[in-house]
Amino acid sequence: RAELLDTQYFHVVFTVPDEIAAIAFQNPATVYDILFRATAETLRTIAADPQHLGAQIGFFAVLHTWGQNLSHHPHLHSVVPGGGLSPDGSRWIE
Template identity: 40%
Template sequence: MWYHSCWDRHCPQCQTNASRAWCEKQKEQLLPVPYFHLVFTLPHELNDWVNDHADVIYRLLFQSCWKTLHVMGQRKLHGQLGMTAVLHTWGQKLTRHVL
């Protein structure tokens, strides 16, 4: 424990132990199957449209991604895939990058 901690979850001084514990807990929940990281993006030309209709566009993006993976799993891998999806709307410098 650190006195006068900022308690920010990104602070290596304040949250190292909590972060490690969280990671270990997540690992315990993993299934004994291969995992892959995939990235689906939209063309920058759609940024203005996305800003105006974000709820519709992002819903369609997630639906399209899932449908693509689902069909690929059935047709190419003869199995059933699972998916965890996260929407990232910020860049490496924590600035919005869908503008």
């Protein structure tokens, strides 16, 4: 716990439509790479927007390829901090 930032954290899930999930079943490396990149770009873009947070954030994401009923359902679980570094890196913004 001593290594965690003193801020709130949010659990955000990114999933794909069934049509893309079917493609992921045949081309997992390509689709999962796109999913991770799109997730990262989305989180960073929203966090950097001054109308939202206006900061640079870090986060982590874990790929799950199954749903609750153990069917093929690729999605990412991400943990996102409620704060980040100012654009110049000089201060913490919440």
